[in-house]
Amino acid sequence: MTRIFDALKKAEAAREAAAPTGGSVTPLPHSPAHSQGRAPAARPLPDSGRGPLPLLGGIELADDTMREMAALRVSLEAVLRDRNPRVVMFLSPQGGEGTSTVALQFAQALSRDPSVRPLILDVNVRRPAFDQDTALRCAVIASSVAPRGPEPPAVSSNLFVVPSPEEVRRTGLYQPATLRQVMDASVPGFDWVILDGPPVLESPEASALGALADGVVLVVQAGRTKRPVLTRAADLLRKAGARVLGSVLNRRVLEIPEFIYRRI
Ligand SMILES: Nc1ncnc2c1ncn2[C@@H]1O[C@H](COP(=O)(O)OP(=O)(O)O)[C@@H](O)[C@H]1O
Numbered sequence: 001m002t003r004i005f006d007a008l009k010k011a012e013a014a015r016e017a018a019a020p021t022g023g024s025v026t027p028l029p030h031s032p033a034h035s036q037g038r039a040p041a042a043r044p045l046p047d048s049g050r051g052p053l054p055l056l057g058g059i060e061l062a063d064d065t066m067r068e069m070a071a072l073r074v075s076l077e078a079v080l081r082d083r084n085p086r087v088v089m090f091l092s093p094q095g096g097e098g099t100s101t102v103a104l105q106f107a108q109a110l111s112r113d114p115s116v117r118p119l120i121l122d123v124n125v126r127r128p129a130f131d132q133d134t135a136l137r138c139a140v141i142a143s144s145v146a147p148r149g150p151e152p153p154a155v156s157s158n159l160f161v162v163p164s165p166e167e168v169r170r171t172g173l174y175q176p177a178t179l180r181q182v183m184d185a186s187v188p189g190f191d192w193v194i195l196d197g198p199p200v201l202e203s204p205e206a207s208a209l210g211a212l213a214d215g216v217v218l219v220v221q222a223g224r225t226k227r228p229v230l231t232r233a234a235d236l237l238r239k240a241g242a243r244v245l246g247s248v249l250n251r252r253v254l255e256i257p258e259f260i261y262r263r264i
């Protein structure tokens with residue numbers, strides 16, 4: 001069960017404060033405008049030649065999850081209305097809170113709209129959520145996120161994934177410069193880019209990676225993460241230059257039936 005709790009209210013405030021012309025908007029870190037002033041890449045792109053792969057299968061999207069993901073989309077579109085593509089990183093303070101699950105739910109919900117081209121970039125090298133099926137030339141969901149059923153699931157034609165490159169996994173550290181290269185190579189043609197990030201308080205690179213996105217959504221497991229921990233993660237991200245848009249409360253347990261909850 002996922003609930004958007006502060007529903008990106010900070011994001012809404014930022015939207016109101018933004019210049020109406022969009023003239024003050026900083027170029028995306030990976031946009032051509034930004035790339036012009038950058039020194040040429042010193043090293044070749046990891047796994048060069050490997051582009052986005054169609055995702056084989058998916059996770060269950062219940063009706064209430066679909067509604068919550070639709071609400072999240074509306075909020076993010078409002079605050080990132082000048083962006084194309086919209087680059088959003090999902091992050092948690094600690095591992096296992098549900099970052100990959102919520103990021104995938106959001107991307108899958110987007111992919112049900114045929115007018116949207118979503119891409120997931122897996123940037124958590126220590127606990128990847130996606131693997132590459134070389135024989136089928138597809139991405140598959142790692143068993144740590146969702147166990148695979150006995151039947152091969154159908155390919156979701158509209159959702160593409162770039163798993164973390166094998167050689168980056170071996171180093172155990174996804175450098176921001178590498179992410180810029182991967183984004184430059186794989187993002188064109190997509191209008192939503194969902195980054196599945198590593199836990200902020202356990203990964204030295206997480207905040208710097210978050211600063212490369214247009215905004216960050218913090219995923220917090222209900223009943224586990226206390227507010228000071230969430231605040232510490234948000235502070236670290238902001239210090240690194242990331243824009244924290246809001247938070248999502250994952251696995252919230254309702255103490256009263258859902259239909260009553262909706263009426264109060
Ligand atoms: N809303 C949810 N409902 C059911 N299971 C969940 C939910 N969120 C996470 N999980 C499970 O919890 C585990 C950790 O989730 P994951 O998304 O991999 O966390 P993270 O990416 O933050 O490490 C996985 O087994 C996942 O299936």
Ligand SMILES: [Mg+2]
Pocket residue numbers: 099100101124127128129196197
């Ligand atoms: Mg994960």
